[in-house]
Amino acid sequence: MANHQTNSTSAPPVEPGADLHLELSGPGLRIGLANALRDAVRTGRLGPGTRLPASRTLAADLGVSRNTVTDAYAELVAEGWLTAQQGSGTRVADQAQAHTAEASAPRTKAAQHRPAYGLKPGSPDLANFPRAQWLTAARRALTAAPNEAFGYGDALGQEQLRSALADYLARARGVYAHPERIIVCSGFHHGLALMAQALRSRQVRAVAVEAYGLDLYRDLLTSAGLDTPPVRVDEFGALTSDLPLLREAGAVLLTPAHQYPIGVALHPDRRVAAVDWARASGGLILEDDYDGEFRYDRQPVGALQGLDPDRVVYFGSVSKSLAPGLRLGWMVLPEELVPQVVAAKGHGDYMSSALDQMTLAEFITSGSYDRHVRSMRQRYRRRRDQLVTALAHSAPAVRVTGMAAGLQAVVELPRGTEGEVVQSAARRGLEVSGLSEFFHPGAERDRRGPEQDALVVNFAASSDSAWTGALETLRSVMP
């Protein structure tokens, strides 16, 4: 077996070359882009004061998502290579040359920049992944599994997992579920990609999206050939009564339990209006229930899907409740859509690990999932309270809005201050998102909407040791 020795594995890591496209071969697009930009500044190809392309433009040029570019820019701003000022765009910092000497040493993973404090939304608390309980569930599941469970599997996903999910979702989220309507996927992103294909096969041309949301998902729909007309969002959630005006929309993507990232619940009248629209137009509602389990002031509002399981596609995952690394999610579908989504899934690769699927099934049916969610709910509630308290004491000009729910909160800022606050935070090693990052570029600013200047603060993901410093830094940059 060990006869084909080569010394290839000790070859040095890929050295970025001159051209941008070559430099993108780093460990990931964002890192690759950040490295490319650093090298360009370091070597003088981008001189001090040079204005960089708008993130949207560069994203289009490189064929990457806008987030990739804005993240790379933000990282380099945080490192002092670039500066970002409201109105004058992103430029190469005057001090950037100072980095030349120290940066000439070869980069290693360990040397990569990490902000001192990361409060960008997206990740749950990874430190409390229930490793021991997961391993217990894995042992039970793998020991009990029939041999066939290790095979190529079922296009819908493993039957035990779909059964466990059907029970759980009915009980915890009021979802009208049946195992034969559930399709396991690797997360919301995968589910939405499958749905986009299914919608295209139904001749749908556009999916309405909330005016605030992740550009990642808008980009996914766009690259699947679907338009994404925006629906305005105010303090009662998406204005679903506007849906009949969007003639071309064959579906609408909503976050009813907890608007992302504004943080409000969809008003009952708006829920009804969405279902009315779907029934009248034959459209579909895509319900992204990304953090529905995490409500801290009352029982969570049940899923919209229960109102009309034949017009609503329900999406959930363990990415917020357990860990994104599991890559496990689910869709609960109107019956007629099941074959279309299976077809989109392809006939040879159902993507999701059989071992993780059976472990999750055991984790749910044994009650470990409920216990974990309950424990995380208490933890996140405390964190949110700490955020509110800290800002109330030191920054009376700002206001934490949105429900007591989820993993992130919106911190409203005085008008015109968002960009400065985000950059000032970056200079202090605090990475945080401005609300404007989430605004649909095609949406008109809505006067009935929330304050346009705000931060979206992830209070869930920091380690205990980082949290105090993160809060302190956040307070220090408040206007």
Next chain:
Amino acid sequence: MANHQTNSTSAPPVEPGADLHLELSGPGLRIGLANALRDAVRTGRLGPGTRLPASRTLAADLGVSRNTVTDAYAELVAEGWLTAQQGSGTRVADQAQAHTAEASAPRTKAAQHRPAYGLKPGSPDLANFPRAQWLTAARRALTAAPNEAFGYGDALGQEQLRSALADYLARARGVYAHPERIIVCSGFHHGLALMAQALRSRQVRAVAVEAYGLDLYRDLLTSAGLDTPPVRVDEFGALTSDLPLLREAGAVLLTPAHQYPIGVALHPDRRVAAVDWARASGGLILEDDYDGEFRYDRQPVGALQGLDPDRVVYFGSVSKSLAPGLRLGWMVLPEELVPQVVAAKGHGDYMSSALDQMTLAEFITSGSYDRHVRSMRQRYRRRRDQLVTALAHSAPAVRVTGMAAGLQAVVELPRGTEGEVVQSAARRGLEVSGLSEFFHPGAERDRRGPEQDALVVNFAASSDSAWTGALETLRSVMP
């Protein structure tokens, strides 16, 4: 963490359609009542506009606290099932129609047909998945992992796994590997789908394929918009010297170590011809090394990729060596292709489970993978010998061809008998593939090729108890 024990999780799932008071035995009185009300509306027992009892009255009727009822009412109002208006009480919303989808008979898996003996190629022996060793590796990996390992992850795949693979592939398969050239995927199917996208973005229009192969992969390429001109196959493998004739082909998909399903190795001259073609034309070789570890008569031939790592894309997976259910595979790419495949992978979902990735890394580096492959090699070699012996004794008219390798063998039949043998086997409960199933519909029958009448027999996957009967049945249908 696990201190919030309740017994609610052991309660049976709420049964829809039963009586109100029965459903209240659910996980909590409020949830039970809310579910009961939803079901009553959904099934039409409570029609639109129906006025519900005053909360005080219903609480008294049910023997629960009034709060339980008002909370449940409020929840359903928030969800749009009910409306509450000052002065007119709580009513069923007009839009809350009955859903009768559940009435359709549930499809059951149990009714599906299973043959007594399955000898179709594709699956390894699932009974010998090393459950205990895998769990040991999982425990070690999960215990040692940094918190970040549970996050969204790296587009290339986990770094530890790519390092472990780089070492292993260099050692066991002669692959010129470096972690930064490796991309983890969920199997060959996923890898080929990503590559098809990357090829399309390079303006490639056609991928030449071997005249014998899986229609699944030809279909995948076709549906990605790529033509699949066939390359003839004979007893020395694919006639790669024909590649220059296929002007439109920008890549060729080959199985050099063990032609699938013919079972021959690609002749050294043909390996060189393939690389010559790739260099001269700028084309790429896609090397599907699906079972390269399993050679029984000598050391496996190293991967073609080592000949020119800048022109060959190497694909491997654990689907034959461990279990397809893991959904873990890898590609080793020419450097310039890495960003293109990363782009094809998308920016938000890297599909592969972080937990399985780190477990596999531990499984490889601890030596468990080598031990498992060695043990399976012995087992498969015995199985193949048994097949050869059984047929030599009872069916001297047939011949087992191809190398002593892999998980399947080709059993050559007298001309004109293949269809009858396959059908006669099926009538006796033996599922086996005819070689013609694998023939490219666009390829001319090649007079220099193997016998056209043959079976492709999976000798690896049967349980020990089924194997004797399967062999017996196979012998009984031989001409």
